[in-house]
Amino acid sequence: MTNDAKPLHREIKQLIIDSLKISDVTADDIEDGAPIFGNPKFELDSLDAVELFVALQKRYGVKIDDQNLAKDVLQSVDRIAEFVGSNRTDQ
Amino acid sequence: MSAPFTHKMAAHCESGAVTALLKNAGMDVTESLVFGVSGAIFFGYLSVPMLPFPTIALRNKPGRIRLKTPTRLGVKMHTQNFRDPAAGMRALDELIGRGIPVGVQVDYFYMDYLPEYTRAHFNAHYIIVTGKKDGRYQLSDTYFPMLSSIDEATMRTARFARGQFAPKGLLFYPETIPERPDLKAAVRKGIKDAVFYMTKVPIPFFGVRGIRFFARKVQEWPKLTRDIEHLSHEVMMIAVILEERGTGGGGFRYLYATFLQEAAKILGDAAVAEVAKEMMVNGDRWRDVSIAAARMGKRRDLGPQKLHELGEMILERAEAEQQIFRRLGALVK
Numbered sequence: 335m336t337n338d339a340k341p342l343h344r345e346i347k348q349l350i351i352d353s354l355k356i357s358d359v360t361a362d363d364i365e366d367g368a369p370i371f372g373n374p375k376f377e378l379d380s381l382d383a384v385e386l387f388v389a390l391q392k393r394y395g396v397k398i399d400d401q402n403l404a405k406d407v408l409q410s411v412d413r414i415a416e417f418v419g420s421n422r423t424d425q
Numbered sequence: 426m427s428a429p430f431t432h433k434m435a436a437h438c439e440s441g442a443v444t445a446l447l448k449n450a451g452m453d454v455t456e457s458l459v460f461g462v463s464g465a466i467f468f469g470y471l472s473v474p475m476l477p478f479p480t481i482a483l484r485n486k487p488g489r490i491r492l493k494t495p496t497r498l499g500v501k502m503h504t505q506n507f508r509d510p511a512a513g514m515r516a517l518d519e520l521i522g523r524g525i526p527v528g529v530q531v532d533y534f535y536m537d538y539l540p541e542y543t544r545a546h547f548n549a550h551y552i553i554v555t556g557k558k559d560g561r562y563q564l565s566d567t568y569f570p571m572l573s574s575i576d577e578a579t580m581r582t583a584r585f586a587r588g589q590f591a592p593k594g595l596l597f598y599p600e601t602i603p604e605r606p607d608l609k610a611a612v613r614k615g616i617k618d619a620v621f622y623m624t625k626v627p628i629p630f631f632g633v634r635g636i637r638f639f640a641r642k643v644q645e646w647p648k649l650t651r652d653i654e655h656l657s658h659e660v661m662m663i664a665v666i667l668e669e670r671g672t673g674g675g676g677f678r679y680l681y682a683t684f685l686q687e688a689a690k691i692l693g694d695a696a697v698a699e700v701a702k703e704m705m706v707n708g709d710r711w712r713d714v715s716i717a718a719a720r721m722g723k724r725r726d727l728g729p730q731k732l733h734e735l736g737e738m739i740l741e742r743a744e745a746e747q748q749i750f751r752r753l754g755a756l757v758k
Contacts, residue, residue, distance in 0.1 A: 377589075384628065
């Protein structure tokens with residue numbers, strides 16, 4: 335399935351790039367099911383995890399107020415999209 | 426070729442460099458305002474595989490001041506990375522040739538005008554290049570009392586060093602400055618950020634929770650160290666991190682207190698000025714933590730009781746900062 339068929343995935347990928355200021359990476363470079371953190375392509379750390387769920391909160395109105403939930407949700411774009419899809423309050 | 430530039434030392438390299446560039450461009454700002462507006466005050470207890478030993482972070486991730494403050498002040502900041510070092514150096518030369526002072530990110534180790542014993546590899550150091558003369562880049566480093574210089578090869582190595590926070594040739598400079606920045610809005614956003622990251626982040630090793638975590642974990646450090654010498658070194662590092670690593674003292678708490686004093690005037694809120702006083706006292710108490718850690722480490726007085734006392738001092742900082750940031754959150758909505 336192409337990224338165009340999953341607009342939420344594409345949006346989330348761009349949010350990751352913009353909020354974490356990742357240079358030299360486009361949305362096409364981020365695979366849906368691949369790990370975001372611990373991925374050498376992006377060089378992200380735990381401080382970036384905080385920035386990302388703040389960005390998700392602001393953009394989609396989702397609340398991640400538990401560490402285990404944060405770990406689970408931020409695993410991959412697929413997982414983030416699933417969580418946002420079920421919990422967003424911005425629409 | 427050299428751009429006119431007023432060199433000044435600063436508490437912290439990133440806020441100092443951004444402040445210097447903005448002031449040079451005609452904006453009336455202080456380092457404390459630049460620091461506070463970005464919401465940079467933070468606490469993190471970092472124990473990750475890439476680090477040889479747990480450490481503490483007292484501000485948010487390097488680069489956030491450079492990115493957030495100009496945006497919040499309405500400044501258009503040109504920012505550029507380079508894959509090709511030659512292209513990165515050409516771009517730098519072209520800009521300073523036009524008389525534009527340029528902020529660059531470098532590996533601190535290569536700043537050879539600084540005392541050798543202070544220099545360790547750290548890729549997120551910020552300096553301003555003001556010109557080039559006889560093959561040497563003239564530069565303003567806020568950690569050095571006067572303008573200095575390094576040669577071309579060293580600058581290239583420093584700008585393209587690899588590793589964590591790799592600079593990737595980053596350069597930045599203000600393109601446009603607003604006539605009347607909305608300081609009230611910028612200050613509010615900065616304080617709200619700080620309140621969020623210190624009190625609402627649901628990760629146990631960040632924010633005020635992170636200070637409590639640190640208070641507990643430091644008492645377990647003997648299990649992580651090889652011997653008393655190793656433990657002594659790591660405990661003394663607490664003092665180095667809080668006081669020496671470009672925090673302005675007290676783990677950035679003094680700098681933030683100064684920001685709150687300014688914020689109180691900008692917002693016209695005397696209650697914020699009262700919180701500024703509490704934050705200044707908080708800085709003093711963090712300094713007490715530094716002194717205690719340094720003393721314990723130097724004397725090798727590191728038994729369980731002593732570590733417990735250190736942990737208690739740190740826990741008191743957690744309680745104090747909980748109160749401080751809670752009050753700020755109530756004042757700035």
